[in-house]
Amino acid sequence: MLLIGCTAISLVLANSPFGTSYVHLWEPQVGELRIEQWINEGLMAIFFLLIGLELERELYSGELSDPRRALLPALAALGGMVVPAGVHYLLNVRSPAQFGVGIPMATDIAFALAVLAVLGSRLPAALKVFVVAFAIADDLGAITVIAAFYTVDLALACLAGAVTVWVLLLVLNRRFGVMSLWPYGVGGVLMWVLLLRSGIHATLTGVALAFAIPYSIREGDRSSPSHRLELWSRKPVAYAILPVFALANTGVTVASGWMEHLSEPNSLGIILGLALG
Secondary structure, three states, rough: HHHHHHHHHHHHOOOOHHHHHHHHHHHHHHHEEEEHHHHHHHHHHHHHHHHHHHHHHHHHHHOOOOOHHHHHHHHHHHHHHHHHHHHHHHHHOOHHHHHHHHHOOOOOHHHHHHHHHHHHHHHOOHHHHHHHHHHHHHHHHHHHHHHHHHHOOOHHHHHHHHHHHHHHHHHHHHHOOOOOOHHHHHHHHHHHHHHHOOOOOHHHHHHHHHHOOOOOOOOOOOHHHHHHHHHHHHHHHHHHHHHHHHHOOOOOOOOOEEEEEOOOOHHHHHHHHHOOO
């Protein structure tokens, strides 16, 4: 409800007499990034960390622990990338907009989970896990497509460095059984910096780090670092990160004549790709 409320506030402010000032509010440079980038690539990495920890739990001891069940959201994610991209491409082939096939590929996981939260207990737990799993796979696939086809300057050395840090964290977990959280926190920050400098969306750090953090079935959820971090991050994500994300990203200015653009092939490709694909 908080996320949806912030979205409504953002839309109203963006289309009010203060709209220009509100949009520019998120543009000042702080260090190397704009405020909007700090939110989208920094704070949202923590959101993806939380979602990754929840998915890790489900894969080890939850709804997705059966490989056959885990295969379903993976296939759904594949279809959720290929079909929307195909719809957009068919409507925009041989036009400058055909390169926008990546636009409808990703699932906006923050808002998808918000809708599930509003519906609450009326939905089965298995459906919520399914949506989380396929949305993460979908977003990771979209990030991979962006990195491969849309990133102009891909810094391979930084990307290799981030992968190396991740492998070292896996070794700390799987080989040496390090259960303290601070080495994973330091490694996660280093991974984030390297991925940011590589040109790939740094939110990928959150999901990658989640699967490097120890989760112990034998000791139970409550004693594992994964479970402790999941519990710690829930409230900051729900009550701070997601509302700020909505405020910074949904301030869309609706200009005069906007209805005319809805019938353009690019708009139809995005709308039909998202709604039907």
